[in-house]
Amino acid sequence: MYLLSSEKKECYGCRACAEVCPQKCITIVEDEEHFIYPYVEKDKCRKCHLCERVCPINYSNDKAVDDLDREVWVGVSKSNEVRMKSSSGGAFTAIYRSLLAENYKIFGVRWDKNLKVIHDVATTEEECEKFRKSKYVMSNTNGCFSSIAKLLMKGDKVCFTASPCQCAALQAFLQTKRIDQDNLIVIDLICHGAPNQYLFDRYITEKIGDKEKVKNCSYQFKNKLPYRGSVNSRTAIVKRQGRKDEILTIQNDPFIKAYYGRLFYRPSCGTCKFANSNRVSDITLGDAWHIEEEYPEWDPLVGVSCIIFNTSKGKELLEKINKQMILRKKDVEWVVQNNLQFNVPTEMHKNRNLFFKLLESKSFKKSVNISMKKPIMLRAFRKIRSILSA
Ligand SMILES: Cc1cc2nc3c(=O)[nH]c(=O)nc-3n(C[C@H](O)[C@H](O)[C@H](O)COP(=O)(O)OP(=O)(O)OC[C@H]3O[C@@H](n4cnc5c(N)ncnc54)[C@H](O)[C@@H]3O)c2cc1C
Ligand code: SF4
Ligand code: SF4
Ligand code: SF4
Incomplete structure (x- = not known):
């Protein structure tokens, strides 16, 4: 459990511990990747252990019924x-x-x-x-x-x-x-799996502009308007005043590419x-x-x-x-x-750590593109295959 081990994989960022603490001595803080974790002010803690009891990592499920009944x-x-x-x-x-x-x-x-x-x-x-x-x-x-x-x-x-x-x-x-x-x-x-709000904010301000511009646009994942003749719900749509609606795909958008690529x-x-x-x-x-x-x-x-x-x-x-x-x-x-x-957790992208390192100095788009760049041989093979099948 994160509260005892500080092992990040053991915290789901649900905020239940901060909500339950009677002393209000748990604050939620962001780490260097901007994921949230609880921070306990030890001098105020009364050691009631309520925070440990509400943690989902300890939740034992009594709902399950036999598969035959499901x-x-x-x-x-x-x-x-x-x-x-x-x-x-x-x-x-x-x-x-x-x-x-x-x-x-x-x-x-x-x-x-x-x-x-x-x-x-x-x-x-x-x-x-x-x-x-x-x-x-x-x-x-x-x-x-x-x-x-x-x-x-x-x-x-x-x-x-x-x-x-x-x-x-x-x-x-x-x-x-x-x-x-x-x-x-x-x-x-x-x-x-889910990325954090900071990553979306970085991406959307790079794409749309400052807070005012973001306020005036709407964004939707799982878009179902046709793109190039067919519906593909693994796309998103952004609507802005005075501009044509834009359909975002794995090919043309860094957030969609990173989400489905399990990068962040x-x-x-x-x-x-x-x-x-x-x-x-x-x-x-x-x-x-x-x-x-x-x-x-x-x-x-x-x-x-x-x-x-x-x-x-x-x-x-x-x-x-x-x-x-x-x-x-x-x-x-x-x-x-x-x-x-x-019933199987997502396998993280092998360059996840590289992505977060790059993000410290490069744009969101560049950090995604560098971390997800395919090896040169694979790109050459795909190019030849597409020429041959054309
Ligand atoms: C982060 C995420 C990952 C997912 N991954 C998969 C997957 O790998 N495989 C799969 O089969 N399905 C996945 N789903 C579920 C799937 O995309 C649909 O949400 C689900 O099938 C419900 O669709 P619907 O048409 O009934 O509902 P809709 O009417 O589209 O309702 C969406 C529901 O999702 C909830 N929701 C929306 N965003 C979030 C969020 N960020 N966190 C928690 N709840 C949210 C809403 O409260 C609502 O209940 C995922 C959903 C989310 C939010
Ligand atoms: S042990 Fe009790 S007082 Fe201490 S942080 Fe947890 S909930 Fe708060
Ligand atoms: S209750 Fe557990 S999982 Fe939720 S924020 Fe606190 S430590 Fe993390
Ligand atoms: S995979 Fe989904 S349920 Fe599991 S920790 Fe991530 S957001 Fe929570």
């Missing part, structure tokens, strides 16, 4: 508009619509007006729409563990959607405070204990990669959801989701075979 469904929203406005097939929208009707408060991740990625709460459809589309930056959990604790104590119903490490942190936090979780539904994502994730992502088929949620959402091999009408690059119901509480939602989506049944084994990050 249900896996794949599918797309019946509304093409919802599918296009979602990262995958629109499962999250089907879930929040069902839960809003039952007065749940929905916690999810949105952009703020300065393009910072934050957790927030929503109680209307319009507010929930801001949570749609993956933001490939680790969110600021923004005090939401304490807010959720208060809501549950009041008897409110809450749905929390987040990365698996954040889902584990919330549940460890509530366990430590002995708060009943019957009214809580937890939804995690199959997660590849948090150290914990490389050994993530939550990339594990024993999920820490009631429902796990992800992409149904390779589903076109069985159902050619479904293109995962346009977006097909994979929905894993891990608990009976999660499964209670199936009937309601089914009314809003076209669904087909699969099983956990199929997910294991087709979606690596379901």
Whole structure:
């Protein structure tokens, strides 16, 4: 555990320890790579150990049910508009619509007006729409563990959607405070890894300009507007006043290239204990990669959801989701075979450390391009192959 070992891979940057500390003696600080870690002011600490108890690294999952009881469904929203406005097939929208009707408060991740990625709460459809589309930056959990604790104590119903490490942190936090979780539904994502806000800020100011210019633009990952004739959700779109919308791809954009190239994730992502088929949620959402091999009408690059119901509480939602989506049944084994990050942590890029070193003196774009440059022989081979196949 980071609080005892100072081993960076053992901290997920969830902020739960700082939120729980009764002495308020934990501050969150950035290291030289701008990832956040807790710093304890030892002279103020009363050694109550609450910070250790809420740490997700210690969370032992009691949600898991036998694989035979778990249900896996794949599918797309019946509304093409919802599918296009979602990262995958629109499962999250089907879930929040069902839960809003039952007065749940929905916690999810949105952009703020300065393009910072934050957790927030929503109680209307319009507010929930801001949570749609993956933001490939680790969110600021923004005090939401304490807010959720208060809501549950009041008897409110809450749905929390987040990365698996954040889902584990919330549940460890509530366990430590002995708060009943019957009214809580937890939804995690199959997660590849996340960079920090500083990296996105460096990139976006280099691309767009100063804070004012950033404020006046909008940015969206998982773009589904066609690019060169086809939809590829592994692209992003940036919209600026007075300029043509720009579609950003692995080929033309350093952030997209670095994200999908696994260049700059948090150290914990490389050994993530939550990339594990024993999920820490009631429902796990992800992409149904390779589903076109069985159902050619479904293109995962346009977006097909994979929905894993891990608990009976999660499964209670199936009937309601089914009314809003076209669904087909699969099983956990199929997910294991087709979606690596379901149960295997991401392998970090071999030049990750070089990238962070370069970033100290070079631009974001140059640091990405130098760190991800292919060896000359490989480039020559690819060039010859493209000439021969032309
Ligand atoms: C950082 C990240 C990495 C991912 N990696 C993979 C992967 O490797 N394989 C895979 O199959 N799926 C991955 N996903 C999940 C996938 O991209 C979709 O988010 C998921 O299938 C839900 O799609 P949807 O169409 O149902 O939802 P949408 O309507 O698009 O909803 C998006 C959901 O993601 C949440 N969210 C958005 N950004 C963040 C964030 N930064 N942190 C936490 N939660 C966030 C929102 O609160 C919302 O619940 C990843 C998502 C994120 C955010
Ligand atoms: S042991 Fe208690 S007082 Fe000390 S840092 Fe942790 S939570 Fe705060
Ligand atoms: S509680 Fe979260 S922020 Fe604190 S040490 Fe553990 S993982 Fe890191
Ligand atoms: S890979 Fe693991 S540590 Fe990294 S953001 Fe996802 S759940 Fe958290």
